[in-house]
Amino acid sequence: MLAERGSAAKPIGGGIDAMLYPAPETTTLVDLSGAGLSYVRGEDGLAIGAATTFTEIVESPLAGKYLGGVLIEVLEKVASPLQRNLGTIGGTLGSAHPWSDVIPLLLALDAALSVYDGRQRRLPLTEYLADRARERRGLIVDVRLPTPPETSACAFEAFGTTGFDVAVLNCACFVSFDAGRCASARIAVGGTPALAARLPAVEESLIGRPLDEDAVGRAAALAGEAIDARDDRRATAAYRRVLADVGVSRCLRRVAERLRGTK
């Protein structure tokens, strides 16, 4: 039905966005909640079915064990409990709101999506987000998170006026270590107010260095410069640059603490 009706048909998980932001061209909604896509499985890391609600992810022991529980830490604060019982991870990615807390986290975790558009294929979340108009024609089947390297950690930070309000800016940092130095890094910042994006310049600044105060300070300052900051009714671009600096430094310090904790 989705293939036949093109843009007139839209898949829904919880249906929250279809309810709140109805698109005039959409005349058919296809509910995926009965399609067997609610699961969290440990397959080469983690596979999370598109129709899995945030509550189901938070209650999953497998998701809880992933990378020190960072998924739970973030997802148990997304929206409200009433919305988390309804909203799905696939729905969030299909809507891809720039203020999403989920997207920077998944970018930092190097998520890939299984998408079905006549055949099933796997593509990085970055690619899906870069060409959403085209990719949205495909149906998100699940979200794949790779098995993280042994010495790695991730942290997330969001700034909002209240806990429930959408973030003025959010960021997530993942770092893996080899012999005490950063072997890989993924830094994603969202709500700038553009859609969350990775910051390659910041990531490169960390490679090969120990994650000390000097490296954290440099990376954070770079993040403040690198984001696509603009003014909107929530905050000014200048304020967002400061938040990106503070957010990235907090995340990186927490990553360093977490790694010390695992040693």
Add this chain to the structure above:
Amino acid sequence: MTITLTINGRRLTLAVEPGERLSDLLRREGFLGVKIGCGAGDCGACAVLLNGRAVNSCLVFAAKADGAEVVTVEGLEREGRLHPVQEAFLDEGGIQCGYCTPGMVISAVDLLSRNPDPTEGEIRRALSGNLCRCTGYVKQIRAVQRAAAAMKGGGPDA
């Protein structure tokens, strides 16, 4: 279109409009304990249990409830006795104007069905999608603590 669902234990077949909200359907069918506050998923006054989990019924398409089990605040009493959470809200004065109360009670029932012994923090988090504009949340939190104690069999003063 026509859907079949269970509301408060009764199986019903109902005609719904394509874009209709579950909250509007329930109120149309006489379940007026479902309150419409914001209509945008922020206030929680329209909360119902959908297949056992508390959700904003204003965010659910009625058609999506086909085959589902829905419990509204009216469905919580058993044989003329209020649910322990309802009793506790009365006893603790956790009710001001009453508009947010059905949603609060539904969220508390969902919490206690999974976590019979919640901490205060867990109660606060579980009620965080239900806004009270009258006074505050202290009495509601106490009510949930009282209900948890009562449901464990310790009686209301345990």
